[in-house]
Amino acid sequence: MNYFYLYAAGIVVILALYLRRHRRIHREHAAELQQSIETGMAEPPSLHPVVNASRCIGSGSCAVACPEDALGIVNGKAVLKNAAACIGHGACLSACPVEAITLVFGTEKRGIDIPTISQEFETNVPGIFIAGELGGMGLIRKAAEQGRQAMDSIRKRAAAGFDLDVLIVGCGPAGLSAGLSAIHHKLRYRIIEQEESLGGSVFHYPRNKIAMTAPVHLALIGKVKFGEVQKEKLLEFWNGVVEKTGLQISFRESMEGIERHNAGFVVQTSRGKYTAGSVLLAMGRRGTPRKLDVPGEETSKVVYRLVDAEQYKGQSVLVVGGGDSALEAAIAVADQPDTEVILSYRSGAFARVKQKNRDLLAERQKTGHLKVLLNSNVKSIDVESVDIEHDGKVHSYRNNAIIVCAGGLLPTPLLQKLGIKFDTKFGSA
Structure with missing residues (x-):
């Protein structure tokens, strides 16, 4: 008892x-x-x-x-x-x-604008295909499958008279899978990626988070069985696939324009102009990062998202923006040893940000680990410094790295100009 x-x-x-x-x-x-x-x-x-x-x-x-x-x-x-x-x-x-x-x-x-696509992932404009997150598929396995299936349709359109059979925009799961299929089908292809790393949205997941929970079929590789895999392991896998297959990716190259050309297209990128029989848009819905458009922004020390705060240890860092992502980046970097952090925002107050981030920002300011410049604008970027206009004067600050968190621009206007149709969804699949 x-x-x-x-x-x-x-x-x-x-x-x-x-x-x-x-x-x-x-x-x-x-x-x-x-x-x-x-x-x-x-x-x-x-x-x-x-x-x-x-x-x-x-x-x-x-x-x-x-x-x-x-x-x-x-x-x-x-x-x-x-x-x-x-x-x-x-x-x-x-x-x-x-x-x-x-x-x-x-x-x-x-409402959210989603492009209208066929079962073959082709838009109403023949030759332009969409796979993955831009078309509404954020699931990694299905995005990769869409990229593979879209390429099966694109290979049927392959024709002479173009630099490329297909230009692939983005190297997340859909773009990577499509690139492997392009190699498999012996197509002339080019993958462009506006950032300097592969993985798309997965690359920006928090550390050690589960990124994939289902098998996926990849051309050249076959069926890849994942149970639960963390972000780092998945990215390691993708990098291994690129090395093993020789998949070519042009990093830090973004699409800037696209026009019809005969039965294909002329695509203008930040590095050049290409003619392609087909275009596969496999970018995410975060869009192209909104840039500062100032001299020196093309330098490699400028990035548009915080990935790992530890890499900025001991550096002088400028964070630009006024949303939660900007505040969180500034706070995270300020917590690293021996860092000097400036947060620059063009308006006079932070709007639409969490109170928790406001409080943490205020704490870092009090300790002197972080300096906030409201009503300020970056004027120019140099190798070891940055010029910022604040209170009517331009000041030069020591600088090793710049993180721009100013949001993104989806290519919707560009695609609509080309004639691609969109459906506006109000809480529906």
């Missing part, structure tokens, strides 16, 4: 601890949700989950799987507590044990 009471007491203690933790998580996630609403950050930018509350059991599996920490548990149900952070990769969909999640575009208040 004594053992019975001992076991019962143990169960009561465990239950009490569980309920205590559950209530704490609920309070934290509810506070984050309320903060998102109050700061105007409750509208997701792209593909995002909608939770069927009647099916959701509140297991939290979706929240754990989300690399962006966008989902949480409130009142025992999953909610999109940090909608602005969601990038639509769909890890939550795979993680849900009861199929309570649907991925949709837009909301009742804010």
